[in-house]
Amino acid sequence: MDRTKKAILELLYKNQGEYLSGEALACQLKISRTAVWKGIRILKTEGYQIKGVPHLGYLLQNVPDLLLPAEIARGLHTQIIGREIQHFPEIDSTNTRARALAKTGAPDGTVVVAEAQTAGRGRRGRSWESPPGLGLWMTVLLRPKVPLQETARFTLLSALAVVRAVTRVCALSPRIKWPNDVLIGDRKVCGILAEASGELEMAEYLAVGIGLNVNQEGSHFSPELRRKATSLRLACGRMVDRLVLIRALLEELDGLYLEQPGFPELVDLTRPYSATLGARVRVDPVGGATEGQCLTGRAVAITPDGWLVIEDDAGRRQVLHAGDVSIRSADGGYV
Amino acid sequence: MDRTKKAILELLYKNQGEYLSGEALACQLKISRTAVWKGIRILKTEGYQIKGVPHLGYLLQNVPDLLLPAEIARGLHTQIIGREIQHFPEIDSTNTRARALAKTGAPDGTVVVAEAQTAGRGRRGRSWESPPGLGLWMTVLLRPKVPLQETARFTLLSALAVVRAVTRVCALSPRIKWPNDVLIGDRKVCGILAEASGELEMAEYLAVGIGLNVNQEGSHFSPELRRKATSLRLACGRMVDRLVLIRALLEELDGLYLEQPGFPELVDLTRPYSATLGARVRVDPVGGATEGQCLTGRAVAITPDGWLVIEDDAGRRQVLHAGDVSIRSADGGYV
Numbered sequence: 001m002d003r004t005k006k007a008i009l010e011l012l013y014k015n016q017g018e019y020l021s022g023e024a025l026a027c028q029l030k031i032s033r034t035a036v037w038k039g040i041r042i043l044k045t046e047g048y049q050i051k052g053v054p055h056l057g058y059l060l061q062n063v064p065d066l067l068l069p070a071e072i073a074r075g076l077h078t079q080i081i082g083r084e085i086q087h088f089p090e091i092d093s094t095n096t097r098a099r100a101l102a103k104t105g106a107p108d109g110t111v112v113v114a115e116a117q118t119a120g121r122g123r124r125g126r127s128w129e130s131p132p133g134l135g136l137w138m139t140v141l142l143r144p145k146v147p148l149q150e151t152a153r154f155t156l157l158s159a160l161a162v163v164r165a166v167t168r169v170c171a172l173s174p175r176i177k178w179p180n181d182v183l184i185g186d187r188k189v190c191g192i193l194a195e196a197s198g199e200l201e202m203a204e205y206l207a208v209g210i211g212l213n214v215n216q217e218g219s220h221f222s223p224e225l226r227r228k229a230t231s232l233r234l235a236c237g238r239m240v241d242r243l244v245l246i247r248a249l250l251e252e253l254d255g256l257y258l259e260q261p262g263f264p265e266l267v268d269l270t271r272p273y274s275a276t277l278g279a280r281v282r283v284d285p286v287g288g289a290t291e292g293q294c295l296t297g298r299a300v301a302i303t304p305d306g307w308l309v310i311e312d313d314a315g316r317r318q319v320l321h322a323g324d325v326s327i328r329s330a331d332g333g334y335v
Numbered sequence: 336m337d338r339t340k341k342a343i344l345e346l347l348y349k350n351q352g353e354y355l356s357g358e359a360l361a362c363q364l365k366i367s368r369t370a371v372w373k374g375i376r377i378l379k380t381e382g383y384q385i386k387g388v389p390h391l392g393y394l395l396q397n398v399p400d401l402l403l404p405a406e407i408a409r410g411l412h413t414q415i416i417g418r419e420i421q422h423f424p425e426i427d428s429t430n431t432r433a434r435a436l437a438k439t440g441a442p443d444g445t446v447v448v449a450e451a452q453t454a455g456r457g458r459r460g461r462s463w464e465s466p467p468g469l470g471l472w473m474t475v476l477l478r479p480k481v482p483l484q485e486t487a488r489f490t491l492l493s494a495l496a497v498v499r500a501v502t503r504v505c506a507l508s509p510r511i512k513w514p515n516d517v518l519i520g521d522r523k524v525c526g527i528l529a530e531a532s533g534e535l536e537m538a539e540y541l542a543v544g545i546g547l548n549v550n551q552e553g554s555h556f557s558p559e560l561r562r563k564a565t566s567l568r569l570a571c572g573r574m575v576d577r578l579v580l581i582r583a584l585l586e587e588l589d590g591l592y593l594e595q596p597g598f599p600e601l602v603d604l605t606r607p608y609s610a611t612l613g614a615r616v617r618v619d620p621v622g623g624a625t626e627g628q629c630l631t632g633r634a635v636a637i638t639p640d641g642w643l644v645i646e647d648d649a650g651r652r653q654v655l656h657a658g659d660v661s662i663r664s665a666d667g668g669y670v
Contacts, residue, residue, distance in 0.1 A: 149484035197532035201657040
């Protein structure tokens with residue numbers, strides 16, 4: 001039925017503005033009138049406004065403002081990313097769902113997207129606000145043939161894809177905050193949560209969760225986020241078409257994923273967009289000898305392995321593999 | 336009941352060689368005679384030979400040659416590793432079980448051990464022969480607070496623990512074949528399969544599977560393994576007590592795990608035991624630019640990150656993150 005539904009939708013799109021008879025649909029698709037009727041009914045339940053008039057046929061009046069797979073797929077030019085898309089009006093967490101799908105054999109490039117998340121997750125167990133219809137809350141399942149410890153570069157690759165897509169669609173200048181947030185100005189517009197599983201020598205899968213604030217107004221954010229977060233709409237002063245944006249994002253991801261640049265190359269590609277390099281930063285490291293010790297200093301380099309080098313006021317350098325980085329803003333506070 | 340059973344066993348051990356009356360047991364443990372009787376019955380089903388004589392009581396005659404948690408725990412000196420032990424007469428794979436336990440909250444240091452595996456797994460989807468009662472087929476669940484890409488050092492740490500335990504118990508000189516096999520002479524005696532899952536910045540868990548051939552004779556190995564594998568018994572000419580061995584292994588692991596040496600330190604600690612360094616090798620790399628290309632050369636170094644540096648005949652160096660390494664033996668073949 002899924003294929004029939006898509007084919008009907010395709011024909012309705014082709015004949016936009018005109019009525020298309022049930023008979024013509026049945027004839028062109030070589031299906032029964034009942035199958036046409038069932039397909040139309042499913043499309044309506046998904047939110048498509050389709051007018052049916054006796055003796056005239058069906059007219060596509062309005063497309064729902066939803067990230068439906070058939071809509072995303074229309075005009076999407078990718079080879080791997082988004083070949084399979086699963087859409088949910090509401091879900092606990094797209095990462096959780098993508099990981100469950102990975103266990104049951106979902107292919108490389110599978111995309112899970114939701115209108116809203118009830119338990120959206122950020123890094124290190126934090127929650128992620130995902131109000132209905134206002135953002136891209138999605139996870140891309142990747143199955144690169146690399147050791148588990150090399151999967152980190154796909155986080156950077158995803159951040160770069162977000163930067164490129166946002167630049168392309170909204171003409172904004174987003175920057176990457178090491179290791180995997182995207183900022184506009186001093187505010188967070190996107191977070192990336194990458195989770196992986198497998199043998200150390202060969203990843204089984206990587207689930208790259210992308211939470212991108214698109215059409216929120218200030219009042220949509222919780223009080224604690226209001227001063228730290230922003231949306232594309234707030235930044236560019238207009239509503240952003242989520243379908244155009246997600247297509248751009250999947251295409252940028254696809255291009256980078258096919259190229260598979262190594263870490264040194266990726267570090268070079270992302271350097272111009274770094275919000276961290278050169279900034280005074282405060283870091284709360286994760287793991288290792290410096291766990292729990294808060295460091296301040298200047299971010300002076302990103303190594304070819306993607307690690308951040310901090311230089312403190314005494315000129316001592318430390319290499320960080322992971323951590324929470326706060327960047328000192330113009331007013332002297334850390335964001 | 337588990338606690339009662341353990342307490343009864345403890346008292347029987349204390350009074351080894353003498354009968355202990357049911358009444359004395361009940362009185363000392365402050366339990367009913369029925370509870371004593373039930374505990375004895377469970378111990379018997381586990382394989383303990385306990386003689387019961389009216390008016391005399393119970394006598395521990397023989398302990399089964401099994402890796403029962405209560406036996407492993409007797410005289411085990413560890414702080415984290417093996418605080419919880421799960422034993423299975425037969426299981427599909429201890430790694431698979433440990434990963435399932437990890438999902439349901441099993442604590443750091445949980446050990447899963449089996450007498451036999453029906454679907455024992457080696458690296459990259461290979462199978463691992465695990466005949467009943469002849470080896471240590473076990474998985475240690477670790478929950479270090481480190482980024483996922485840093486979990487690789489726990490594989491090396493585990494290999495070092497195996498080397499130390501085998502040296503201590505059997506007076507053999509095992510060597511580590513990069514990245515995570517243990518050899519005696521040119522033959523494999525132990526394989527380590529590490530699987531991990533979690534956020535890239537914070538591992539959720541690491542399952543370190545250890546398959547150690549202990550008491551096999553040559554005929555226990557399949558024809559294809561017979562020339563490549565060995566057991567501790569074959570190497571040292573006598574049966575090895577698996578309980579003594581597993582305790583030694585858990586203790587060595589515990590010590591190293593508490594120290595948490597960094598990668599550079601671990602590389603230094605394992606260098607004297609390396610079977611790979613200095614040898615002529617053939618490598619089948621995993622992932623990256625050299626995927627699928629077979630390299631030959633000399634293994635000249637292990638980097639502080641634990642990666643292998645190969646120098647080919649033209650003097651060109653390559654750094655490998657993962658791969659299958661074959662070492663050229665004295666007769667010119669690769670093992």
